Amino acid sequence: MIIKVCGLKDTENVNSLLQNCSPDMLGMIFYSKSPRFIGESVHESNFFSSQGQDRVGVFVDSAFSEILKTVQEFQLDVIQLHGNEDADFVKNIKEALDVKVIKVFRIGKELRMEDLRPFDGLADYFLFDTETSSFGGSGRRFDWQLLEAYDLQTPYLLSGGIASDDVGELVKLQKKHPKMAGIDINSKFELEPGIKDVELVKTFVEKLRAQENEN
Numbered sequence: 001m002i003i004k005v006c007g008l009k010d011t012e013n014v015n016s017l018l019q020n021c022s023p024d025m026l027g028m029i030f031y032s033k034s035p036r037f038i039g040e041s042v043h044e045s046n047f048f049s050s051q052g053q054d055r056v057g058v059f060v061d062s063a064f065s066e067i068l069k070t071v072q073e074f075q076l077d078v079i080q081l082h083g084n085e086d087a088d089f090v091k092n093i094k095e096a097l098d099v100k101v102i103k104v105f106r107i108g109k110e111l112r113m114e115d116l117r118p119f120d121g122l123a124d125y126f127l128f129d130t131e132t133s134s135f136g137g138s139g140r141r142f143d144w145q146l147l148e149a150y151d152l153q154t155p156y157l158l159s160g161g162i163a164s165d166d167v168g169e170l171v172k173l174q175k176k177h178p179k180m181a182g183i184d185i186n187s188k189f190e191l192e193p194g195i196k197d198v199e200l201v202k203t204f205v206e207k208l209r210a211q212e213n214e215n
């Protein structure tokens with residue numbers, strides 16, 4: 001399964017993650033209200049060099065022009081739209097830029113399939129996170145049983161408060177739901193906002209890979 005580690009903002013910390021944990025996707029937050037905001041002073045040239053991993057930029061209702069500029073500056077491979085962007089916005093991004101798009105749906109008490117349908121086949125991935133007023137990074141889980149209702153073609157990533165002791169449940173969930181392509185881990189793996197606990201991520205990734213390969 002795809003493992004995305006999100007909310008990275010420190011060069012040394014990212015390099016250590018790259019050396020020890022082999023994540024598939026690395027996420028940077030371009031939302032200024034987040035405690036994980038990458039900040040105005042960080043630029044591609046002084047941040048980090050990925051080694052084949054997808055570089056993901058997380059945006060919350062950003063203007064198209066800002067996304068365009070950031071994709072070029074940070075050499076992003078993937079755009080994660082974590083706000084209220086509509087299907088036309090996703091279509092415009094796909095037409096203008098050579099990037100994959102992750103469209104996020106923030107889940108409350110139900111998985112509203114009617115909200116997802118317009119994006120099916122348009123976004124490369126969906127991502128399901130927990131609904132909160134802060135958009136993302138809440139560390140809170142939604143009811144994963146709600147995934148039972150998912151009947152579309154677009155593969156999805158699961159997110160929202162995933163923690164180190166969730167390995168068994170995540171592996172079982174993916175076996176049951178073939179459209180679950182991966183997971184996104186964030187605030188439950190931090191020493192402080194934006195700084196990941198590399199040892200915790202490493203142990204988690206190793207356990208997950210080992211359990212995935214069982215059977």
Ligand SMILES: O=C(O)c1ccccc1N[C@@H]1O[C@H](COP(=O)(O)O)[C@@H](O)[C@H]1O
Pocket residue numbers: 006007027029031034035036037058060082127129134135136137138139140159160161162184185186187188
């Ligand atoms: O991490 C943030 O601060 C953040 C802010 C605004 C939008 C998205 C954000 N992060 C994303 O939130 C989810 C869930 O994170 P958590 O595990 O609950 O901490 C994750 O997909 C991040 O990409």
